[in-house]
Amino acid sequence: MAAETSSVSPAPRFSLIRQLRESPHAQGLALISPTLIYLLFTLVLPLLLVVVLSFMTRGPYGNIIYRVNLGNYTRLMDTLYLRILGYSLLTAALTTVGTILIGYPLAYYIARTPPRQRSVYLFLILVPFWTNFIIRIYAWIMILRTEGLLNSFLLKIGFIQAPLDILYTPTAVLIGMVYEFLPFMVLPLYTSLEKIEPAQLEAAADLGARPFMAFLRVTLPLSLPGMIAGSILVFIPAMGMFVVPDLMGGAKTILVGNLIRNQFLTARDWPFGAAASMLLLILTLIFTLFYTRRAGFGEELLV
Amino acid sequence: MKTFRIAAVFVVFAMLIAACGGGQKPAVKSTELNLYAWSEYIPQAMLDNFTAETGIKVNYDTYSSNEELQAKLQAGASGYDVIVPSDYMITILKKQNLLEKLDLSQIPNIKNIDERFRNLEYDPGNEYTVPYQWGTSCLVVDTSKVSRPITKWADLWDPEFAGKVVLLDDVREVLGMVLAVLGYDKNSTDPAQLEEAKAKLSELMANVKLFDSDNPKQALLAGEVWLGQTWNGEASIAHSENEAIQYIFPEEGCTIWFDNLAIPKGAPHIDAALTFINYVLDAKNSILITKEFPYSNPNKAALELLKTEDPALYEAYMSFPATNPSDEDLKRTAPIKDIGEATALWDRIWTEVKGGE
Structure with a gap:
């Protein structure tokens, strides 16, 4: 039993490293991840915000009222x-x-x-x-x-x-x-x-x-x-x-x-x-x- | 592959949390101040002196409309310590709970401010704000080009001024002026009155050469336009470069405004902000403002000091109605007020007129 758990539990940790070492796909992803993270924060998230915002309503003081509509x-x-x-x-x-x-x-x-x-x-x-x-x-x-x-x-x-x-x-x-x-x-x-x-x-x-x-x-x-x-x-x-x-x-x-x-x-x-x-x-x-x-x-x- | 993606998501979230949680207030004295104010409004010399005397570094960011300021504050923690909102915007910011109360015991120099400009309607008891500058936006005329006397806004519609008029690029100022010409309240929210004002404004478009809020004096000094609507500070500068340019308080009335120093909610360096506000209100520092940006200065002590320090400038300041309007002139002025929901209708009219409807 004990031998079995010890042989299983490190596997996920290693699989990540192994994957990084063996799979060119994972390597590619790791290498472009800085760019991806950058794009996520400066492009994807702001764009999503704009999409969501476009379905909201203006409040009396220019605040945003979160009521979804197509107005x-x-x-x-x-x-x-x-x-x-x-x-x-x-x-x-x-x-x-x-x-x-x-x-x-x-x-x-x-x-x-x-x-x-x-x-x-x-x-x-x-x-x-x-x-x-x-x-x-x-x-x-x-x-x-x-x-x-x-x-x-x-x-x-x-x-x-x-x-x-x-x-x-x-x-x-x-x-x-x-x-x-x-x-x-x-x-x-x-x-x-x-x-x-x-x-x-x-x-x-x-x-x-x-x-x-x-x-x-x-x-x-x-x-x-x-x-x-x-x-x-x-x-x-x-x-x-x-x-x-x-x-x-x-x-x-x-x-x-x-x-x-x-x-x-x-x-x-x-x-x-x-x-x-x-x-x-x-x-x-x-x-x-x-x-x-x-x-x-x-x-x-x-x- | 999947584990990798999950790991990536975790890393991102960890970074996000770390980025958000870092804003703990330091108990020690601040060495930095984030100032957010109108462009062309705070003299650099004053900021340099402030840094030299207090060791507090000032980061000066600019905006060109109250709405821009509101947008930034509304979007969440802006990181700014001192802002310079105008009267009607203070009403809005207070309602939105975006201002920090001022500890007036730390701003003893408020005694320098003329009593006429303390305790005003938008901020009773100066709980949230202290005056920085004030001014008007009225009629400006190049008398070397326009020979007949101009006394009212309605003169702008005269066909002889085709393509010779400059107006502020500001719907509240322009449409408000048109409403006043029609004899209505310039803060009107009545759709029928606004519709009438829209038609009247469309008639004026043939005379309008340009709309410019940032630098209206430029077209005036170049001889491109002969008359129009401008801020008093712009008129003072234009007048000092060309004496023929005069500033007039029209019969229908024009706008008066008060810009104030305030601290936004959640400002990271409140101690530095209070030090700065008190510093700006000091007479000898306040003079620098009038020297560089000649709007009207509410600082009585500063004007007293200016009399001895720079008599020529003091004389120019006191004798020109743009900087020192008489009580008679001031009777013709009224402030802009927030119009709430009607903002959408005003904006629509503005878009329609400019869209050529």
Whole structure:
């Protein structure tokens, strides 16, 4: 009897160590456990909290009343909030298009320069992002304002007669957003474009394609994964942006990011804010799934 | 595999418990103080002096609205020792039992505070708070751009000011102002009145260049806007840079507010907090506040001292209505009050107007 217990009881303790020693699966899990624990505390638990919160009710002093209901979600289906969502989608889409229009030629150019210059150019794209975001936005305010750099320059060369009213309009918001997200488009595009072998373009020329045709039929399709990766990296954060509309748009329009922020910080309606964030999260998830299903996650996303 | 998972869960829980249980109060004197206050509001020089004199290190965190402060405190133990809530927020925080009572015997410098600002409605007997600064949010006009005299909020609707108006990005200030223009109470919770105010505010949107609560003087000094609504401290700074910028108490009335030092429930360094509050109320320390952030100072002793120490600044402070409003001006002011459940309706109107409805 005694011999039996002693042979059994240490087993579980040893089995853990043995498992760790023998099973590659357990080793893998042990090695990534710091990351898993980190994600559990900083991603999973807060997200669960938001999910739970979105089914609660606001109390009279902005406290949370723990009574489960769907009221926040039905409230979101109101045309007012759907229109804000639509407007945010439009702004994010225009931002994405803007970054493609400006980013594509830039990435193309960088990919075609000699390798040593490339790293300098890529470095230059990243340099502004070492400065605080708010400071860069204020710099744009200085440039765009009525008596600002842009207007005084255009007036001086006689290009315009009266100053342009750009600051505190939707145009200013778009300029700020495109500026802010440009690197997220350029870098994946560059990765895609850089991989295209010159031989492929030579082959196209040999087969009689003019340079423009070769670009359309060879370069463009081959750079599509980069463009899709860039679009995801730009579109999703652009959907939730609220600083640029506040500072450069004069806080006159509400995007879904502003709506959520206001619920938490001014209306003190956390449950409704949580529901709105859930809606945003679900929409972006659908968008990402749709895109990655069609194009697959390329390594471009990993730059 | 399963044992491993269970073990992992245990480790996590053990860490969690360890993390939560560590907050035992030390009996020794605190050497640290966690201050949570408005941005651009507490002079760094004063904090440095405090650390030099008492050895207590100050960690200064900032917020930009009362609601942000409330959100942080409501979320549970914030670890802050001193906060600076405004009047109506004090009412709410008291109701939510989020404030610690003050031991006034440890704050003898409260005698420096002008009696007009002690024992106010939101905190009878200064049980929970002592005044830090006070001020108003009224009408500001760049008289170099606007030649005709402006006396009331209703002037903002004038078509000649299309795209020339700045308003605070604050629903309570803006919608409250519109309600006052319509002749209603600015803390109204009546849906019909609010609906009317919404329509009136929508008309004003064509004139509004921007909403800005953090730095409204910026657009004014740049000539981007000509007139609008701003905090008195912002107006004082703008006036000192451009004399043409004037501060007006409009006929319909505007907001008066009082910011106060308080200690949140469960503050880890209450002794240091009381030392700090008493330090801030000292006349020579309080002067630093007025020098850097020219709102109105409730500290009578500090203003007396300023008269001898910096006569020019004292003169500027006393002669400008934004910092030193007359009794006549003050009659036109009223505080913002908590509107409870109606907050949701106010927020909806704000969203609707900005959403372009």
